Amino acid sequence: MKKQLLFFCITAWALSVSFPSYAQVVEDFKPSSVNQTGKKYPQVNSEGRVRVQIAAPEAKKVQLDIGAVKYDLKKDEKGVWTGESAPQQEGFHYYQLNIDGASVPDPGTVYFYGAGRWGSGIEIPAHDADFYALKDVPHGLLSELNYYSKITQTWRRCFVYTPAGYEANASKRYPVLYLQHGSFEDETGWGNQGKANLILDNLIAAGKAKPMLIVMDNGYATKPGNSPFQSSFEDVLMQEVIPMIDAKFRTLSDRENRAIAGLSMGANQTMQIAMNHPEAFAYYGGFSGTSNYPSTETLDANIFLNGKFKDGKAVNKQFKAFFLGLGTAEPNPFPGVVKAFRDMMDKQGIKYTYYESPETAHEWLTWRRALYQYAQLLF
């Protein structure tokens, strides 16, 4: 027994000496799914660690900056820096490199618009990634549409998803979902990071969602001379985008065939738009956000949003589906904000569907899952 203990202690000591910090890292790294063609780095391992590598022979200090933590890389004799992060949660994460104080995109990845800039992103593979995978099912088109806004007096852009069969069925008309991004993101988010087109391709192919159009616009819209905080997005959407889409595409344009949803800032915006325009939308989806953001205080339905939720029966009649989604790992204030809103809804006797995405934070995996759930309730 003593011998066994001695052997155990020596072995443990030897291991701890041989692998001071790397002992923790599982060496099963693979190139990230969102790398540029042919690039070996960044890589992700089974723990969700992100390993980056960059040649910077003259640099003094190179860091990986992900999840608000900076990790020092180590230089080899050839001037190539390598290092990895702590395990990250499943899903999509923005990150950057810091080279002697300069914050730059990692040249290994394709780039995404988020956090207010085009920059690097990485996927920590999700166990349920199949629902947004590119599969052998009929694929719709994701189309870029430029339009001039008389309200903002600028050129703007939206993306329009048309489901498989839209081209062939030249007489068929389709319902429409208006789907908005969050703060510091733009109209490219739901296609690039959100995989909205692939989620709908898969749902429609499985018969779980009705064929529909999805319109993804830019939630930032300001009249000339106005402050960026005076948003004109509601006017742009209602007076310009919806009429344009109904004229340009074969849509069903009654309220029963029009849905709206958004994530975070977009959830806040679209809730206000849906409540201001009961004639326009029969479905609402709020992913990781409600219009009481950032407050977690108890809501008074008599005054919140000018009393729009005061008459619970009227709200129940207004919406064929009212959906709220949240990740269980979201940071404050989101859980408290959504809870305060749900408490108000419950008090008013308003029906809604509540979905929790297991172990995901305030990021795109939460929103992909929320869209997957929400789309099945529509039309």
Next chain:
Amino acid sequence: MKKQLLFFCITAWALSVSFPSYAQVVEDFKPSSVNQTGKKYPQVNSEGRVRVQIAAPEAKKVQLDIGAVKYDLKKDEKGVWTGESAPQQEGFHYYQLNIDGASVPDPGTVYFYGAGRWGSGIEIPAHDADFYALKDVPHGLLSELNYYSKITQTWRRCFVYTPAGYEANASKRYPVLYLQHGSFEDETGWGNQGKANLILDNLIAAGKAKPMLIVMDNGYATKPGNSPFQSSFEDVLMQEVIPMIDAKFRTLSDRENRAIAGLSMGANQTMQIAMNHPEAFAYYGGFSGTSNYPSTETLDANIFLNGKFKDGKAVNKQFKAFFLGLGTAEPNPFPGVVKAFRDMMDKQGIKYTYYESPETAHEWLTWRRALYQYAQLLF
């Protein structure tokens, strides 16, 4: 007279001391048109110089790497590095920053795929930029289409331009132009850098080109196990892409309503495809490239491309337009390559349209102009 000379010399000396090198730089820099929203740098001045700026407080050396020349930046007391290039030619240029030996994208620009990577690009404003400007004319859609190739056994992607009116005119059928990128570029090039959609929007609105579809695929296609040099692009295009487009969109699918064109490597590829498939294409466009690349040797029509140009009368009958374009500032071997090809064409009595883009190099302004010319000859 002596006094005047003395005054002149003193003034000249004073100026030369005060403005050692910056005396040459015209200080009318403006943010580049392809900057990320809100970014002040990079900037371009009226001479075509590119000025970049990046904070890198701990760096020893930061350079701007553009047009195969590296320009040293200078650091101010806050650790911000600034500097500019020599004047660049009108048009589109890829570039990068070098920070202590690390080559990275400039965080100020949006990113483009070219030179084999997603990275920074800049526009030196062209005097004739109006023909590809985003203007108040009816706009077509630029659509992303995922498809599975049984030949390469991979998912591939193409972009499809449908002209304004395509959605509304549900019974009308349209001719199609297949348009290819160059080497180290991909299917995003003609939309992002080439502005093919805007060029056609403007031409069609002016009545100078017929409404047409444009299909932009990826010219790199390899069967599993084959070397990247054994291209299967011709098979993918002829056996998979064209049938898919004709099935999915309302096309006119006879040879008289199908054109093909490409730039550089794409010009080479599409010439071979057009000559191998006289049943499929009635129009060819080669922008900055021909299939004798990189040779500038005299061509023997009896053996070049297996004698496909041997029978000049047959070739004249085959094509309703055969177009060649070249920039007058293109580097070797392009001018010699195209000249050798034209000499062969002349000798064979084959009719073609030759267009020279004034003072542009082997870059996208040459190819935008070539498309502008070529599209007017079609259908």
